[in-house]
Amino acid sequence: MKKNCSLQSKHTFQLAAKADYFFEYINTNALQVLINQHPWNKLPKRVLGGGSNTIFINNFHGLIIQPNNQGIQCIRQTPEYVDLLVQAATNWDDCVAYCVSKGYSGIENLSAIPGTVGAAPVQNIGAYGAQLSDVFVYLDTINLKTGEIKRFNSKQCHFNYRDSLFKYNQEYVITAVCLRLKRQFQPNCNYQDLSNYLVDTKQLTLTMMRQAIIDIRQSKLPDPSQLPNSGSFFKNPVVNAAHHKQLLIQFPLLPAYPIKKEFKVPAAWLIEQCGLKGYQDSGIGIDKTHALVLINYDNGSAEALLKTIRHIQQKVYNQFSIQLETEIELV
Numbered sequence: 618m619k620k621n622c623s624l625q626s627k628h629t630f631q632l633a634a635k636a637d638y639f640f641e642y643i644n645t646n647a648l649q650v651l652i653n654q655h656p657w658n659k660l661p662k663r664v665l666g667g668g669s670n671t672i673f674i675n676n677f678h679g680l681i682i683q684p685n686n687q688g689i690q691c692i693r694q695t696p697e698y699v700d701l702l703v704q705a706a707t708n709w710d711d712c713v714a715y716c717v718s719k720g721y722s723g724i725e726n727l728s729a730i731p732g733t734v735g736a737a738p739v740q741n742i743g744a745y746g747a748q749l750s751d752v753f754v755y756l757d758t759i760n761l762k763t764g765e766i767k768r769f770n771s772k773q774c775h776f777n778y779r780d781s782l783f784k785y786n787q788e789y790v791i792t793a794v795c796l797r798l799k800r801q802f803q804p805n806c807n808y809q810d811l812s813n814y815l816v817d818t819k820q821l822t823l824t825m826m827r828q829a830i831i832d833i834r835q836s837k838l839p840d841p842s843q844l845p846n847s848g849s850f851f852k853n854p855v856v857n858a859a860h861h862k863q864l865l866i867q868f869p870l871l872p873a874y875p876i877k878k879e880f881k882v883p884a885a886w887l888i889e890q891c892g893l894k895g896y897q898d899s900g901i902g903i904d905k906t907h908a909l910v911l912i913n914y915d916n917g918s919a920e921a922l923l924k925t926i927r928h929i930q931q932k933v934y935n936q937f938s939i940q941l942e943t944e945i946e947l948v
């Protein structure tokens with residue numbers, strides 16, 4: 618147990634913040650014991666994974682819990698698929714690399730997403746037409762109030778676009794996730810960047826697919842270890858058909874992707890159209906290459922970040938009547 622612990626290096630946006638208490642565990646029994654003990658049972662608690670989707674804009678007066686249990690275990694196999702039980706603190710991309718090396722397909726399009734396996738279901742991570750819920754079987758949790766162990770199946774997790782029950786309910790720590798991967802590779806190359814990259818590729822393999830995703834991401838997204846950032850900052854907004862039609866009259870080049878009767882619009886495009894790519898103020902800025910990524914260029918403050926968020930939201934709203942929402946959780 619650490620007291621008065623700096624959180625700056627524990628989240629990838631690296632704002633200066635502290636937690637009253639910080640507890641890292643490998644063995645889930647240790648966590649269960651702690652939860653039921655005085656004074657820890659009375660404190661507000663929060664779980665932290667790799668810190669790539671959380672930004673601490675305030676000090677945290679309570680206990681931060683960080684899982685450190687790692688490992689991948691095959692618990693069931695058939696000729697068609699394998700079920701892997703992956704411990705929560707396993708690095709997500711290490712899990713993808715493992716699956717690709719074994720010839721297991723289903724998460725290769727999610728290569729190079731930062732963070733841990735335990736954090737992946739929280740926002741139902743997605744990229745290049747794939748999302749975690751496509752391969753999800755169940756997850757195991759410990760209740761932070763009672764110490765009870767509970768298993769959630771896919772339906773109980775309420776998965777949605779970059780969304781799940783665990784985004785709003787902080788009652789549980791996810792301890793392990795079970796994924797079902799196919800033994801046969803079924804490439805998913807619908808996204809234009811990917812199909813362009815693979816246009817001359819013959820006999821696409823799982824390894825080639827993973828490498829393509831890594832190359833594309835590296836060419837577009839800044840590395841958090843070089844430039845502190847949290848990946849995609851805003852959700853892609855969804856507008857109704859009438860709003861979409863009206864926007865197209867004014868902005869004929871507006872990209873949009875149908876979702877049922879509505880349209881998903883790339884937030885990056887909206888921000889770029891407002892002339893904000895490369896914008897900087899008080900140490901916080903928008904990446905010069907990808908308008909969806911905010912960067913802590915120069916030890917910026919939480920106030921500077923909030924000001925930048927408001928500025929972006931206001932500009933986008935004024936131009937498109939669309940309210941951008943953060944994908945990142947501000948704590």
Ligand code: NAP
Pocket residue numbers: 730742743744745746807808809810837838847848849853874882883884885909
């Ligand atoms: P992009 O290819 O420039 O496309 C912009 C947006 O349009 C994407 O966010 C994507 O939505 C949507 N889109 C593009 N082609 C689509 C299609 N065929 N069908 C449906 N929607 C489509 O996007 P990008 O910024 O370079 O990102 C590429 C992928 O990586 C995206 O899936 C993105 O979400 C993901 N990504 C994830 C993170 C992260 O931090 N987890 C960071 C950057 C990018 P979707 O976002 O719904 O896919």
